[in-house]
Amino acid sequence: MYRIAAALLFCAVTQAQNVGRPATETEIKAKDLTVLPSGAGLPGGKGDAARGKTVYKEKCAVCHNDNAEGRPGQYPALAGGVGSLKSDKPLKTVGSYWPYATTLIDYVHRAMPYDNPRTLPIDDVYAVSAFLLFKSGVITETLELNEKSILQVKMPNRDGFVPDARPDVKSKP
Amino acid sequence: MCYDAFNSMKAPKQNRRRFLALGAGLAGLTACKKTVPSEIGAGVRAYGERSPLEKAARDVKESITPGTGATRTPLQDLDGIITPSSLHFERHHAGVPSIDRAKHEILLHGMVEQPMVFTMDDLRRFPSVSRIYFIECSGNGGGELAGNPQPDPQKAAGLLSCSEWTGVPLSTLLKAARLKPEAKWVVAEGADACLMARSIPMEKALDDILVAYGQNGEAIRPEQGYPVRLVVPGWEGNINVKWLHRLHVVDQPAMTRDETAHYTDLMPDGKAQMFTFVMEAKSIITRPAGGQKLAYGPGPYEVTGVAWSGKGKIQRVEVSVDNGQTWTDAELQTPVLSKAITRFRLPWQWAGKAAALQSRCTDETGYTQPTIEALNAVRGYRSTYHCNAIKTWHVKEDGSVTHV
Numbered sequence: 001m002y003r004i005a006a007a008l009l010f011c012a013v014t015q016a017q018n019v020g021r022p023a024t025e026t027e028i029k030a031k032d033l034t035v036l037p038s039g040a041g042l043p044g045g046k047g048d049a050a051r052g053k054t055v056y057k058e059k060c061a062v063c064h065n066d067n068a069e070g071r072p073g074q075y076p077a078l079a080g081g082v083g084s085l086k087s088d089k090p091l092k093t094v095g096s097y098w099p100y101a102t103t104l105i106d107y108v109h110r111a112m113p114y115d116n117p118r119t120l121p122i123d124d125v126y127a128v129s130a131f132l133l134f135k136s137g138v139i140t141e142t143l144e145l146n147e148k149s150i151l152q153v154k155m156p157n158r159d160g161f162v163p164d165a166r167p168d169v170k171s172k173p
Numbered sequence: 174m175c176y177d178a179f180n181s182m183k184a185p186k187q188n189r190r191r192f193l194a195l196g197a198g199l200a201g202l203t204a205c206k207k208t209v210p211s212e213i214g215a216g217v218r219a220y221g222e223r224s225p226l227e228k229a230a231r232d233v234k235e236s237i238t239p240g241t242g243a244t245r246t247p248l249q250d251l252d253g254i255i256t257p258s259s260l261h262f263e264r265h266h267a268g269v270p271s272i273d274r275a276k277h278e279i280l281l282h283g284m285v286e287q288p289m290v291f292t293m294d295d296l297r298r299f300p301s302v303s304r305i306y307f308i309e310c311s312g313n314g315g316g317e318l319a320g321n322p323q324p325d326p327q328k329a330a331g332l333l334s335c336s337e338w339t340g341v342p343l344s345t346l347l348k349a350a351r352l353k354p355e356a357k358w359v360v361a362e363g364a365d366a367c368l369m370a371r372s373i374p375m376e377k378a379l380d381d382i383l384v385a386y387g388q389n390g391e392a393i394r395p396e397q398g399y400p401v402r403l404v405v406p407g408w409e410g411n412i413n414v415k416w417l418h419r420l421h422v423v424d425q426p427a428m429t430r431d432e433t434a435h436y437t438d439l440m441p442d443g444k445a446q447m448f449t450f451v452m453e454a455k456s457i458i459t460r461p462a463g464g465q466k467l468a469y470g471p472g473p474y475e476v477t478g479v480a481w482s483g484k485g486k487i488q489r490v491e492v493s494v495d496n497g498q499t500w501t502d503a504e505l506q507t508p509v510l511s512k513a514i515t516r517f518r519l520p521w522q523w524a525g526k527a528a529a530l531q532s533r534c535t536d537e538t539g540y541t542q543p544t545i546e547a548l549n550a551v552r553g554y555r556s557t558y559h560c561n562a563i564k565t566w567h568v569k570e571d572g573s574v575t576h577v
Contacts, residue, residue, distance in 0.1 A: 019298045019349065020295045022288065023282055027290070028280065028288060031418075034360050034362075034370070036423060036427055036428075037425065037426075040423075073237065074238050085439060085443040085445075086443035090443075092439070098430075099433055103427075103430055106429065110367070117267075161446075162440075162444050163446070164446050164448055164451075166453060167540055168552070169548050170543065170547060171533075171543040
């Protein structure tokens with residue numbers, strides 16, 4: 001009797017392995033917005049700073065201000081500050097702080113504009129990203145940003161990050 | 174009516190100052206003609222509420238950016254180790270989404286043999302576990318690190334809460350989908366408007382992370398991630414992704430905005446530390462503390478507070494009343510749980526003189542909470558994350574307690 005009960009219990013556990021349903025390729029494609037630094041997941045598209053300037057003016061400036069300088073305490077600056085990280089007033093922007101350009105595509109695509117996310121055509125995502133990188137002097141005004149050229153973009157602070165160094169502080173004197 | 178007598182006292186912030194206002198409360202009670210009412214009381218109700226006299230509340234600071242900002246847990250008003258769900262701190266990046274549990278799903282895909290979709294009912298079919306864990310925002314006490322000490326426990330350390338979480342181990346879901354050998358990280362994504370996402374190393378994903386649907390015995394509150402969130406024991410709050418709807422198994426971290434632009438620590442040399450996951454051991458005295466008063470004059474008081482460590486159990490809490498010159502071991506409330514809040518208590522005879530109260534904890538790895546000076550010496554003043562410094566409360570001769 002106990003053996004039967006034990007066998008039934010074992011069945012219940014193995015059935016739990018089959019809980020849920022297989023995901024379809026279609027739904028994965030629809031939901032997968034992850035872009036990795038390797039370039040995996042980059043959506044196909046293209047845009048340059050000239051087009052990006054128009055997109056920025058229409059979709060971004062209302063929060064991030066006319067020249068991507070942000071609104072202090074409310075919406076962050078997106079450009080400028082390159083070389084300021086050692087100073088008393090470090091300005092952390094996309095250009096000065098972000099280590100990977102792929103993060104810009106990932107984030108603009110998934111989360112911007114803040115009040116109406118995931119509405120930008122993918123070409124506009126590339127274009128406005130190109131505009132912001134140009135504003136920080138990371139790329140030239142005429143570079144066409146696309147899923148290939150973005151992997152050649154080296155961010156100024158690419159080597160500015162180190163792994164967690166803790167425990168880095170001695171507790172007792 | 175006694176309640177009217179209570180209400181008419183209008184003691185300023187009476188309940189937030191419960192520690193000190195008790196004397197006034199007793200005076201109110203003696204003024205009552207009847208302490209026990211003779212009329213029949215209120216009837217039953219479907220969902221309980223606290224006494225209308227109790228006013229402990231989260232500290233709400235509206236951000237001028239809609240949908241962001243934080244609220245802080247009133248640590249000075251709490252006893253024991255559990256934070257009531259209604260007082261659990263909040264930090265949102267695009268507001269609290271309204272999610273229909275019946276339609277919500279978790280997509281698990283990427284470097285797995287069988288990509289899967291789990292409904293909330295599916296999660297309930299897996300073997301469940303309940304565990305008590307703290308969650309602390311890595312920005313907790315950020316002002317302290319920047320040389321701006323905060324005036325009370327809530328403002329200084331209220332981005333900390335502790336709940337009993339119920340759910341399915343993340344490892345159960347990953348094993349159900351069968352990881353491929355190259356699977357090294359899991360990107361967890363929430364279903365808030367900004368699809369907040371964080372990368373988690375596989376070692377932790379297979380260790381103690383919960384895909385949690387329960388908080389303190391009932392469904393997780395909307396602002397805590399309803400209907401399902403990650404609970405990543407001991408790690409910074411932001412990685413405990415709320416409103417979880419996608420788990421993407423990959424071979425490298427995604428370097429999302431919230432693990433590069435934010436939640437990284439800018440050091441004095443201009444370099445920034447990243448993937449600083451673990452919240453190191455920390456403690457704070459919650460009574461007597463800033464904003465309170467030793468209302469009875471010289472005599473016996475209880476010093477109490479909370480300690481916690483992202484590395485495991487709290488082993489020891491010491492209390493100093495002389496600004497760290499001498500230390501006395503406090504009593505720890507048992508059972509002491511790993512990666513949970515630990516309550517400490519110590520009787521204290523206040524002599525009526527100025528005093529500087531501090532607590533300092535040590536966890537089971539032997540790590541001891543540092544001073545703010547030691548932290549600043551290594552990490553400078555420009556990071557607002559991962560501050561676990563000893564907090565000092567200054568008792569004045571008149572019994573008032575302040576942060577300076």
